[in-house]
Amino acid sequence: MKELSQCRAELDAIDRQLVALFEERMRVSRDVALYKHANHMNILDASREDAVLQSRAAMIGEDVLRQPTMALFREIMRLSREEQRRIIDEINASQTVAYMGVPGAFGESAVVGFFGEDCERVYYKTFEEVISAVSRGEVKYGVLPVENSSSGSITTVYDLLGKYACHIVGEQLVRVEQCLLGVPGASINEIKTVYSHEQGFAQCPVFLGEHEDWEQKPYFNTAIAAKHVSEMGDRHSAAIASRLAAKHYGLEILAPDIHSKDGNHTRFFVVSASPASIGVPDKATLTFTLRHERGTLMRALSSFTALGMNLTHIESRPLRNANWEYCFYVDLCGNVSEESLHLLLSSLTADCENCRLLGAYRAAKE
Numbered sequence: 001m002k003e004l005s006q007c008r009a010e011l012d013a014i015d016r017q018l019v020a021l022f023e024e025r026m027r028v029s030r031d032v033a034l035y036k037h038a039n040h041m042n043i044l045d046a047s048r049e050d051a052v053l054q055s056r057a058a059m060i061g062e063d064v065l066r067q068p069t070m071a072l073f074r075e076i077m078r079l080s081r082e083e084q085r086r087i088i089d090e091i092n093a094s095q096t097v098a099y100m101g102v103p104g105a106f107g108e109s110a111v112v113g114f115f116g117e118d119c120e121r122v123y124y125k126t127f128e129e130v131i132s133a134v135s136r137g138e139v140k141y142g143v144l145p146v147e148n149s150s151s152g153s154i155t156t157v158y159d160l161l162g163k164y165a166c167h168i169v170g171e172q173l174v175r176v177e178q179c180l181l182g183v184p185g186a187s188i189n190e191i192k193t194v195y196s197h198e199q200g201f202a203q204c205p206v207f208l209g210e211h212e213d214w215e216q217k218p219y220f221n222t223a224i225a226a227k228h229v230s231e232m233g234d235r236h237s238a239a240i241a242s243r244l245a246a247k248h249y250g251l252e253i254l255a256p257d258i259h260s261k262d263g264n265h266t267r268f269f270v271v272s273a274s275p276a277s278i279g280v281p282d283k284a285t286l287t288f289t290l291r292h293e294r295g296t297l298m299r300a301l302s303s304f305t306a307l308g309m310n311l312t313h314i315e316s317r318p319l320r321n322a323n324w325e326y327c328f329y330v331d332l333c334g335n336v337s338e339e340s341l342h343l344l345l346s347s348l349t350a351d352c353e354n355c356r357l358l359g360a361y362r363a364a365k366e
Helices: 004-038 045-058 063-092 106-115 127-136 156-162 198-202 205-209 222-232 243-249 296-306 337-348
Strands: 097-100 119-124 141-148 167-175 181-183 194-198 217-218 235-239 252-255 265-272 285-289 309-320 326-334 352-361
Touching: 004 063, 004 243, 045 063, 045 265, 097 106, 106 119, 106 141, 106 167, 106 222, 106 265, 119 127, 127 156, 127 265, 127 326, 141 156, 141 205, 156 265, 156 309, 156 326, 181 198, 181 222, 181 243, 194 198, 194 222, 198 217, 198 235, 222 235, 222 296, 243 252, 265 352, 285 296, 285 337, 296 337, 326 337, 337 352
Parallel strands: 097 119, 097 141, 167 352, 194 217, 194 235
Antiparallel strands: 141 265, 167 265, 181 235, 181 252, 285 326, 285 352, 309 326
């Protein structure tokens, strides 16, 4: 029998080799991350990992050690995926981000909230121009609004998510805070005309009710309204827009926080041509079309329950070429590991067509 000190010395020597090999494996994982990023590939390749686990278990000589070997390599591969995600996050940190509107729009607020003030950003006139630029590789990310807590879903964006082969990689909430903006030196008593988007007016009924003599002129969006007021330089004109718009266009806040409902938020998706999420995912969105048969919706929904998933939002959109049939968009949280999502999609194929995972991502925090 060996002495304990001798056994420990042998274990120390083996561990030094294991640590050196683990470090070498992580270096190779970084090369894998670069390749996957360049080719817009998912970090997880479930079929590849299953094959690796089986092959590593087959290498072991002692049958009793087969399951522990699989457990060991399952953890090693998880750590490899985390390292790949870290590398891809570093690459993505300095990429250009697109939003719809002009500087000062709530879309820009979402960009700044998610990526920080120093990120490079560009703007487009329409939602489709944003997601098209992402799809073509002109920008790394696009930020698109999908839902407002007061007015509901933005269906145009859901249709675009179905149309383009982009992936949801993040989520951001923006609190809608409207202010009355005027040119420097103006006062509320001088205002005769107010410009804003129709929703901007709709969000401030109490304040506007106190100024019924003001003429309300709808504009393309709140930020463009602020830009218009700034360019006119008219002390009798004001805009309902955000603090960020005031900053961009040199306007003064004549009345802050004039919105009638506190806690009004707009939810934005961050989309990319690459499926790699920004941060560790705890939420996911997928789309599917039900087979036009009895019971398919019930059976599809039971798949989520069976895998421990919680549905947080369901959106249905009519199919273009089939009357009274719909494409569903589903948000879910809970058990959203890459393996579980793979099982979910496999389960849904029995009752659904065109199943597609739009993205697994980190949920926004209020």
